[in-house]
Amino acid sequence: MVLTGPNGVSEVEAGTDRLDVSVVIVNYNVRDLLRECLRSLEHDLGVLRGEVWVVDNASGDGSVEMVRSEFPWVRLLANERNRGYGAANNQAIREAAGRYVLVLNPDTKLPPGAIVDTIAEMEASPDIGALGPKLVLVDGTLDKACRRSFPSPMVAFYRLFGLAKLFPNNPRFARYNLSNVDEDTAIDVDSVVGAFMLVRREVVERVGMFDEAFRLYGEDLDWAYRIKAAGWRVRYHPAVVVLHYKRRSTSQRSVYSIRAFYEAMHIFYDKHYAQQYPRPFNWLIHTGISAYEAVVLLRNRFKPRA
DSSP, X not given: OOOBOTTSOBOSOTTOOOEEXXXXXXXXXOHHHHHHHHHHHHHHHTTSOEEEEEEEESOSXXXXXXXXXXXXTSEEEEESSOOOHHHHHHHHHHHOOEEEEEEEOTTEEOOTTHHHHHHHHHHHOTTEEEEEEEEEOTXXXXXXXXXXXXXXXXXXHHHHTTHHHHOTTOTTTTTTTTTTSOTTSOEEOSBOOTTEEEEEHHHHHHHOSOOTTOSSSSHHHHHHHHHHHTTOEEEXXXXXXXXXXXXXXXXXXXXXXXHHHHHHHHHHHHHHTGGGSOHHHHHHHHHHHHHHHHHHHHHHHTSOBO
């Protein structure tokens, strides 16, 4: 099949069976941000052989109609119900034809050359399985989720009990968000964030796609864990800077999103750590996660609504 990009030029040369990149965006009720995100892709898709998939999770804000009318070159999957983040990504990843898969959030805006540069970085280092850029928030500060360590029991303990904030430059206590490492330093990490996560096709074929047991959070951490377990590196690449219109921390979050986050922590722990420890310790960990969830829910009630 011959694909056509935003510039109207054929993106698959005769005799090739792989595009350079497949961009996969899962959308839910953020039509205007999605429009801006898609426009920011047009420069790189005029250089690369690529495709863009938008999987809409039953939005009610006209997102589907907007994509159809303004971006006819996008491959659109319009779900009749919200299938969740991981499952929706997997819908497109199964069909994707790129040598690289870029999982991208619709609330991101890419500078020209972002995809070209990140692919070039991975081409230069075949042992990198997944890569993410530097993500910055609207106020210019770092989105700390773009470079993380896995939430092992000790790492989680340091974070949940405030030691990471008290000692942000201590390499032991600051491991989760790596606040002891300059944000402009390229470094191997445990995980980058699914807001912009570039993954090799070989990695997808070997470790699989997103685990759909995670409803809204944790899919990227789990994917990175499996990628590293299979022998590939995960790389933070701050030479590329991407804007992330992420929810402001001062705004009230939905109860659903908070519960989904801590549910993901339970699932991640059981999947990757519980078998290493006795039952009493596992019970203690789950109790701690649930207790912290209750505290966050209480604090959230007193924040201004988004």
